[in-house]
Amino acid sequence: MAKNKLTLIKVGGKIVEEEATLKQLLNDFSQIEGHKVLVHGGGRSATRIAEQLGIESKMVGGRRITDAKTLEVVTMVYGGLVNKNIVAGLQAFGVNALGLTGADMDVIRSEKRPVKEIDYGFAGDVKAVKAETLKMLIDKNIVPIMAPLTHDGKGHILNTNADTIAAETAQALSEYYDVTLVYCFEKKGVLKDEHDDDSVIPQLDKDLYKKYVDEGVITGGMLPKLDNAFRSLEKGVTEVVITLASGIGKDTGTRIVN
Numbered sequence: 001m002a003k004n005k006l007t008l009i010k011v012g013g014k015i016v017e018e019e020a021t022l023k024q025l026l027n028d029f030s031q032i033e034g035h036k037v038l039v040h041g042g043g044r045s046a047t048r049i050a051e052q053l054g055i056e057s058k059m060v061g062g063r064r065i066t067d068a069k070t071l072e073v074v075t076m077v078y079g080g081l082v083n084k085n086i087v088a089g090l091q092a093f094g095v096n097a098l099g100l101t102g103a104d105m106d107v108i109r110s111e112k113r114p115v116k117e118i119d120y121g122f123a124g125d126v127k128a129v130k131a132e133t134l135k136m137l138i139d140k141n142i143v144p145i146m147a148p149l150t151h152d153g154k155g156h157i158l159n160t161n162a163d164t165i166a167a168e169t170a171q172a173l174s175e176y177y178d179v180t181l182v183y184c185f186e187k188k189g190v191l192k193d194e195h196d197d198d199s200v201i202p203q204l205d206k207d208l209y210k211k212y213v214d215e216g217v218i219t220g221g222m223l224p225k226l227d228n229a230f231r232s233l234e235k236g237v238t239e240v241v242i243t244l245a246s247g248i249g250k251d252t253g254t255r256i257v258n
């Protein structure tokens with residue numbers, strides 16, 4: 001039997017940080033038909049609030065070094081401020097949103113990242129996503145809104161990159177649904193020239209990806225996003241698209257193909 005379609009949207013920190021872009025995203029998200037899940041970041045909001053509290057933010061390879069004080073900040077910002085703003089915003093658009101961290105209903109378990117050259121502190125690598133719990137909610141037309149926080153099963157919250165949460169959740173849900181994973185951010189897609197918004201690469205396969213990385217066309221935060229995208233296709237996700245938030249549901253952005 002054919003699986004039902006599910007759209008999993010990941011929205012990045014720049015969009016959630018600005019009221020107008022967030023509202024537009026929530027409006028677009030509310031228009032998506034069928035089953036859906038939203039995973040949000042909020043890195044910029046965490047950095048801003050940490051600064052207000054006099055806590056310095058340190059990032060290595062797109063990952064936040066999460067010491068004890070930073071863990072308090074991200075727990076408050078991702079699990080509270082950002083998540084609940086989104087949930088309330090979606091309720092206003094008639095979407096029955098339910099905010100979740102990975103600890104809620106044991107949805108995402110992780111393991112503290114082992115210390116090698118770098119000590120990332122309280123950062124978690126995903127070990128298990130309870131897709132059946134999410135399915136139970138989704139099939140009741142409840143829309144999960146997932147914060148980038150996980151737990152280790154021993155009482156500790158861990159900070160986990162939102163792109164990774166989106167990829168792991170999309171992979172786990174593909175057991176039950178025909179999943180499209182959409183990474184929404186502030187540009188029209190993966191660009192050939194980062195400063196030319198109209199240079200969108202319409203389709204990206206692994207060979208082209210390698211070429212663009214070697215040429216320095218694709219860098220920074222786009223690298224882990226694309227690594228997650230390719231892995232998701234290998235692990236059962238039907239379709240992965242990287243696009244502007246307003247491109248949701250339209251035939252725009254960059255389609256990732258294996």
Ligand SMILES: Nc1ncnc2c1ncn2[C@@H]1O[C@H](COP(=O)(O)OP(=O)(O)O)[C@@H](O)[C@H]1O
Nearest residue numbers: 012013014185189190191217218219220221222
């Ligand atoms: N070729 C490229 N096309 C588009 N963005 C790119 C490219 N290379 C690097 N980037 C960078 O990747 C960033 C997206 O990664 P990130 O900041 O982690 O996104 P998010 O907002 O989803 O967390 C963009 O803001 C851009 O600066």
Ligand SMILES: CC(=O)N[C@@H](CCC(=O)OP(=O)(O)O)C(=O)O
Nearest residue numbers: 013041042043063064160161162
């Ligand atoms: C471990 C780690 O790096 N966690 C991320 C989680 C938030 C995130 O990924 O937010 P964006 O999608 O807005 O970048 C962080 O604290 O920045």
